[in-house]
Amino acid sequence: MDKLLDIISDLDVGYINGTETFIIIKYIKNIIITKVQTNDNLNKILFKLCLIRNDFIKYKKSEQILDELKDLIIAILNLKELKIIPDDLLIKLCIETPKIYQYMVSINKVTPSTNHLKLICSKLHYKKSFDLFKMILEYKVIPTHDVFDELLKTKLFSSDTDIPYQESIVNILIEFGLTINLSDLKKLLNKKIIIDIKKIGIIPDNETLDICFKNNFFPQFIDKIKFSMDNVHNLFLFCTDQNSIIQIIEKLNLKCDTKCLQIACTKKYCDIVMYLLDKLNIQPDIECVENILKI
Numbered sequence: 001m002d003k004l005l006d007i008i009s010d011l012d013v014g015y016i017n018g019t020e021t022f023i024i025i026k027y028i029k030n031i032i033i034t035k036v037q038t039n040d041n042l043n044k045i046l047f048k049l050c051l052i053r054n055d056f057i058k059y060k061k062s063e064q065i066l067d068e069l070k071d072l073i074i075a076i077l078n079l080k081e082l083k084i085i086p087d088d089l090l091i092k093l094c095i096e097t098p099k100i101y102q103y104m105v106s107i108n109k110v111t112p113s114t115n116h117l118k119l120i121c122s123k124l125h126y127k128k129s130f131d132l133f134k135m136i137l138e139y140k141v142i143p144t145h146d147v148f149d150e151l152l153k154t155k156l157f158s159s160d161t162d163i164p165y166q167e168s169i170v171n172i173l174i175e176f177g178l179t180i181n182l183s184d185l186k187k188l189l190n191k192k193i194i195i196d197i198k199k200i201g202i203i204p205d206n207e208t209l210d211i212c213f214k215n216n217f218f219p220q221f222i223d224k225i226k227f228s229m230d231n232v233h234n235l236f237l238f239c240t241d242q243n244s245i246i247q248i249i250e251k252l253n254l255k256c257d258t259k260c261l262q263i264a265c266t267k268k269y270c271d272i273v274m275y276l277l278d279k280l281n282i283q284p285d286i287e288c289v290e291n292i293l294k295i
Contacts, residue, residue, distance in 0.1 A: 112139040125156040213238035265291035
């Protein structure tokens with residue numbers, strides 16, 4: 001067994017050429033299929049082969065070698081002498097190799113689970129993993145809050161470079177049974193991700209509005225909220241985009257007061273100060289004067 005694993009490890013050596021790789025693969029296939037192996041051994045062999053194949057993909061080795069390795073892995077999975085039960089470590093690795101994982105599912109070696117869904121979420125920055133993500137959901141795996149929280153920690157959700165793709169993933173999870181609460185909505189809004197709150201029956205609260213203000217982000221559901229005076233003040237306090245503040249005031253016909261002008265003077269929002277003075281005829285008090293003069 002150790003010698004066989006050493007031979008498999010030779011595949012990982014960067015300097016071997018294509019011919020040597022093919023010879024080693026053929027030899028391994030012959031040894032494994034003609035000599036009885038234990039389930040534990042086969043898991044170790046499969047793990048090593050999947051690891052090597054993933055490295056070959058990473059370093060862009062030839063498609064022919066990748067196909068040979070895939071065929072070898074499938075041949076091991078098809079061994080009739082043993083009921084090969086892939087262990088968790090192997091499954092985790094195979095998640096990175098969608099074709100192998102899909103094959104294991106198709107021959108009933110693996111049953112998709114919530115844990116597998118969490119694992120594939122960490123790979124969704126590779127869009128080729130999206131089909132596997134949907135396949136796991138289609139096996140009636142219900143996404144949990146653990147899956148949702150894991151998703152928000154991933155590389156894909158660490159920036160706002162692809163918000164439409166992020167929104168499509170969240171909406172698919174909701175479609176397949178993920179329950180979103182107000183706390184979850186706030187997490188999404190902090191990442192500028194919009195979901196249809198009508199579908200999930202959530203009523204945004206004042207903190208939800210503040211999150212939108214802090215992110216200079218104004219989803220359509222804001223139009224349906226009745227602003228209190230505190231909400232208006234927080235719009236001036238938290239939002240840093242002067243044009244957005246003016247647009248929201250005009251769009252929702254918000255009533256402004258002297259405190260709004262005081263905040264605008266403190267933040268040196270000159271465009272808004274002039275808008276409040278000239279357009280809305282807000283009268284300044286001594287605090288406005290003191291705030292605008294502060295360095």
